[in-house]
Amino acid sequence: MRAPVLQIDDLTIGFGSTAVVRGVSLDLHAGRVQGLAGESGSGKTVTAMSVLGLLPRTATVTGSIRLGDVDLLGLRRRSLSAVRGRRVAMVFQDPSASLHPQLTIGHQLTDHVRRHLKLDKAGARSRAVELLTRVRVPNPENALGRYPHQFSGGQRQRIAIAIALACDPEVLLADEPTTALDVTVQAGILHLLRDLAIERNLAVLLVTHDLGVMSAIADDVAVMRHGLIVESGTREQIFLEPTHEYTRALLAAMPDSAPAVRAAGADASAPDFPDEEGPS
Amino acid sequence: MIRRRRIPIPRAWLTPLAVIGVVIALAWVLIAVTAPLWIPYAPNAQVLPRLQPPGIDTLMGTDSVGRDVFSRLMTGASVTIPLALTLVAVSLTIGTTLGAVAGYFGGWVDEVLMRITDLVMAFPTVILAMVIAASLGPSLFNAVLAAIVVSWPAYARVSRSLVLSLRQQNYVIAGRLLGFSPVRSLLTDILPNIAGPVVVLATLDVGTAILLLSGLSFLGLGAQPPTAEWGSMISSAIQNFDAWWIGVFPGLAILTVVLAFNFIGDSLRDILDPVSGGAREAAAAIPVVPGQPTAREAVV
Amino acid sequence: MSALLTIDDLVVEYPGRVTVRAVDGIELSIMPGEVLALVGESGCGKSSTARAVVGMERPQSGSVRYRGDAVPPLGLRRRPHRFTAMQMVFQDPNSSLNPRKRVGAQINDGIAAATARGAAGSTPGEWIEAVGLDSSLLDRFPHQFSGGQRQRIAIARALAARPDLIVADEPISALDASSQAAVAGLMRRLCLDAGAGMLFISHDLSVVRVIADRTAVMYRGKIVESGRSETIWSDPIHPYTQALLSAIPHPDGRGILPAAPDLEAPAAWSTLMPEALDRS
Numbered sequence: 001m002r003a004p005v006l007q008i009d010d011l012t013i014g015f016g017s018t019a020v021v022r023g024v025s026l027d028l029h030a031g032r033v034q035g036l037a038g039e040s041g042s043g044k045t046v047t048a049m050s051v052l053g054l055l056p057r058t059a060t061v062t063g064s065i066r067l068g069d070v071d072l073l074g075l076r077r078r079s080l081s082a083v084r085g086r087r088v089a090m091v092f093q094d095p096s097a098s099l100h101p102q103l104t105i106g107h108q109l110t111d112h113v114r115r116h117l118k119l120d121k122a123g124a125r126s127r128a129v130e131l132l133t134r135v136r137v138p139n140p141e142n143a144l145g146r147y148p149h150q151f152s153g154g155q156r157q158r159i160a161i162a163i164a165l166a167c168d169p170e171v172l173l174a175d176e177p178t179t180a181l182d183v184t185v186q187a188g189i190l191h192l193l194r195d196l197a198i199e200r201n202l203a204v205l206l207v208t209h210d211l212g213v214m215s216a217i218a219d220d221v222a223v224m225r226h227g228l229i230v231e232s233g234t235r236e237q238i239f240l241e242p243t244h245e246y247t248r249a250l251l252a253a254m255p256d257s258a259p260a261v262r263a264a265g266a267d268a269s270a271p272d273f274p275d276e277e278g279p280s
Numbered sequence: 281m282i283r284r285r286r287i288p289i290p291r292a293w294l295t296p297l298a299v300i301g302v303v304i305a306l307a308w309v310l311i312a313v314t315a316p317l318w319i320p321y322a323p324n325a326q327v328l329p330r331l332q333p334p335g336i337d338t339l340m341g342t343d344s345v346g347r348d349v350f351s352r353l354m355t356g357a358s359v360t361i362p363l364a365l366t367l368v369a370v371s372l373t374i375g376t377t378l379g380a381v382a383g384y385f386g387g388w389v390d391e392v393l394m395r396i397t398d399l400v401m402a403f404p405t406v407i408l409a410m411v412i413a414a415s416l417g418p419s420l421f422n423a424v425l426a427a428i429v430v431s432w433p434a435y436a437r438v439s440r441s442l443v444l445s446l447r448q449q450n451y452v453i454a455g456r457l458l459g460f461s462p463v464r465s466l467l468t469d470i471l472p473n474i475a476g477p478v479v480v481l482a483t484l485d486v487g488t489a490i491l492l493l494s495g496l497s498f499l500g501l502g503a504q505p506p507t508a509e510w511g512s513m514i515s516s517a518i519q520n521f522d523a524w525w526i527g528v529f530p531g532l533a534i535l536t537v538v539l540a541f542n543f544i545g546d547s548l549r550d551i552l553d554p555v556s557g558g559a560r561e562a563a564a565a566i567p568v569v570p571g572q573p574t575a576r577e578a579v580v
Numbered sequence: 581m582s583a584l585l586t587i588d589d590l591v592v593e594y595p596g597r598v599t600v601r602a603v604d605g606i607e608l609s610i611m612p613g614e615v616l617a618l619v620g621e622s623g624c625g626k627s628s629t630a631r632a633v634v635g636m637e638r639p640q641s642g643s644v645r646y647r648g649d650a651v652p653p654l655g656l657r658r659r660p661h662r663f664t665a666m667q668m669v670f671q672d673p674n675s676s677l678n679p680r681k682r683v684g685a686q687i688n689d690g691i692a693a694a695t696a697r698g699a700a701g702s703t704p705g706e707w708i709e710a711v712g713l714d715s716s717l718l719d720r721f722p723h724q725f726s727g728g729q730r731q732r733i734a735i736a737r738a739l740a741a742r743p744d745l746i747v748a749d750e751p752i753s754a755l756d757a758s759s760q761a762a763v764a765g766l767m768r769r770l771c772l773d774a775g776a777g778m779l780f781i782s783h784d785l786s787v788v789r790v791i792a793d794r795t796a797v798m799y800r801g802k803i804v805e806s807g808r809s810e811t812i813w814s815d816p817i818h819p820y821t822q823a824l825l826s827a828i829p830h831p832d833g834r835g836i837l838p839a840a841p842d843l844e845a846p847a848a849w850s851t852l853m854p855e856a857l858d859r860s
Contacts, residue, residue, distance in 0.1 A: 187838040454676060
């Protein structure tokens with residue numbers, strides 16, 4: 001395999017005296033979807049957010065996140081802005097929160113494009129239409145003049161993806177991109193993400209707790225728990241031959257995981273599983 | 281079965297301002313209760329030389345009829361503070377109840393109660409209080425009554441809007457499904473859960489209450505001479521402007537009490553929600569996986 | 581044996597600038613000792629149905645009968661005792677418990693409802709242990725528990741009232757994926773042990789398949805397919821059911837993308853097929 005596009009090395013993130021990510025190392029390769037699985041509180045979202053410096057100032061972050069030869073953790077605000085949206089883009093769980101409710105989507109798309117790619121008005125507009133067509137938003141010309149609330153949840157997420165891809169980034173971070181969507185709508189978004197990854201040679205980090213989604217589009221999977229990666233490997237390895245107790249227990253809890261895994265996992269005794277915090 | 285319950289006081293309660301506030305408030309309460317035991321002169325005794333500036337015999341000077349300002353100030357605490365607290369307690373009770381009933385039952389009950397509330401709130405507070413106090417006849421009791429009339433609507437509005445939002449909570453509906461009557465639902469499910477914001481409002485309102493009562497006394501509508509009340513003391517200072525000590529000390533006293541309760545109220549606002557306080561602590565306790573360092577040990 | 585719950589031609593509308601018809605004429609019935617799942621995606625009307633069943637919404641037309649009697653709306657009157665045998669479990673565990681009441685006392689409220697009806701008494705300890713929590717926790721307040729634990733307590737409270745009909749509105753959706761199947765299984769077991777019936781509303785078909793005897797699929801306010809769960813799962817005949825089932829991603833490690841419908845709302849999904857109803 002060629003050199004990784006993004007290398008996360010020994011990433012440790014803490015809030016106050018609590019460490020939420022402990023020594024995480026992960027590589028993203030062009031054209032491949034790297035999955036980061038785990039339950040709530042595992043630290044997977046915090047990991048993704050740290051790549052683009054989206055954590056609160058109170059967070060202490062050590063380790064390195066290298067994009068090519070640049071360490072993103074060492075960048076100052078202005079340099080980070082040049083990376084955000086341009087070389088590394090992100091798609092979030094709630095499309096309503098990532099689209100400005102009072103600006104037309106045409107505005108949101110073209111503004112982004114013009115700022116990073118220095119296109120003129122007409123050029124930006126035609127690029128916007130091109131992007132909307134690619135993400136299969138119906139009537140793209142028309143759509144430019146409409147507002148987010150006039151679209152369905154699935155369409156809004158497609159628009160968010162279009163914005164993310166506007167400047168041809170090398171890396172796409174997707175944090176629970178389909179969790180808020182209905183299952184029939186989710187299917188379409190999953191197809192879109194996988195196709196785009198291949199088409200544009202994107203390195204994709206897919207963060208999700210949904211193992212079904214993970215199994216559908218991830219090439220490699222890392223399982224996180226309490227800030228640590230407990231197991232990682234290819235999709236087949238993780239889903240068909242899991243070695244760590246936690247992974248086995250997770251898969252055993254899913255009614256439609258591979259039958260052999262489910263049977264084997266039924267005996268797996270992770271000491272405090274299901275993972276519920278006790279009363280204080 | 282005896283249950284031992286230790287309710288730990290979270291660190292958040294001990295902010296510097298909150299501590300100052302509590303200390304000052306407690307000090308004044310202590311003064312109000314014990315003043316008669318240790319004041320140098322009787323508050324109404326006109327035995328000293330008049331209009332003396334603060335000195336060795338009289339810490340805060342004397343007023344225009346020869347009374348010791350210091351003694352009057354300390355005694356005044358036992359007038360002003362209990363009355364202000366009573367005023368707040370009564371307005372809170374009346375206002376919260378009416379607002380909760382309006383919010384919970386809705387319909388015409390809500391309409392009627394809210395229109396009455398709106399009507400009272402439409403008048404400027406102090407002026408309405410003045411009018412009521414004046415028409416009832418100048419006395420401390422009537423001043424308090426007038427103040428209650430103008431103070432309860434704020435509680436009604438707050439309590440109503442809190443109740444409106446709580447009414448839809450799943451646990452309230454669960455109670456109804458278990459056969460709770462609307463009144464029981466209101467008493468056990470709703471009122472305890474609006475207590476927090478209402479108490480904060482009340483604490484911050486103590487300052488306003490003191491100012492209102494003192495203001496009415498200042499205008500001659502509250503405490504009547506010779507009662508030592510801070511507002512009327514300030515009022516008498518107007519005739520003797522050169523004798524600054526007659527008005528300044530009561531003014532400072534009011535200032536400290538109002539500030540104290542404001543600090544307490546601000547602190548209560550931050551901590552009174554059991555959910556946010558406790559949940560933060562619960563979330564910080566990540567269970568231990570055998571053989572691996574706990575989150576706390578892995579200090580960054 | 582007569583039905584616990586009978587819904588006839590139920591219509592639920594929400595007023596507004598445009599009147600929304602959330603439930604557009606549905607029929608179903610539940611017998612003692614059976615679990616009926618009502619599934620569908622967002623906006624299909626399943627939650628509105630649940631709310632109408634317990635009396636939280638007033639039907640526009642049609643009827644909801646519990647043991648032959650029309651369910652009274654939750655209004656100013658106290659709920660008649662016999663209707664407290666119908667209990668609800670809500671989606672959001674965080675607002676299902678009174679924050680200022682100890683959990684033991686809340687479970688006790690359930691017990692009191694049962695005894696007021698002349699049913700057998702019990703202790704809170706029995707119920708909290710039945711849902712997998714220790715009885716030493718009865719003294720604690722809800723905020724001292726995790727979301728999953730709060731949901732279990734809410735279930736305990738509902739069951740303590742010895743209901744013969746449980747309406748569960750997305751009871752597992754807010755839980756961690758690894759606990760969902762376990763809690764759903766627990767609900768089924770406790771429900772059947774008590775000889776009760778359950779209306780289980782969910783958008784998650786994989787879990788529902790395991791715990792529901794019968795399933796009804798809703799789309800845009802109507803039931804499009806219904807019958808025995810196994811039949812529906814293995815041989816769906818309505819286009820919407822087929823689309824819904826094939827859109828589910830399975831965590832089996834095979835990297836297969838779920839089928840994505842071409843349009844967000846194809847006309848075929850709205851067709852009515854009488855032969856798809858009451859399948860056995």
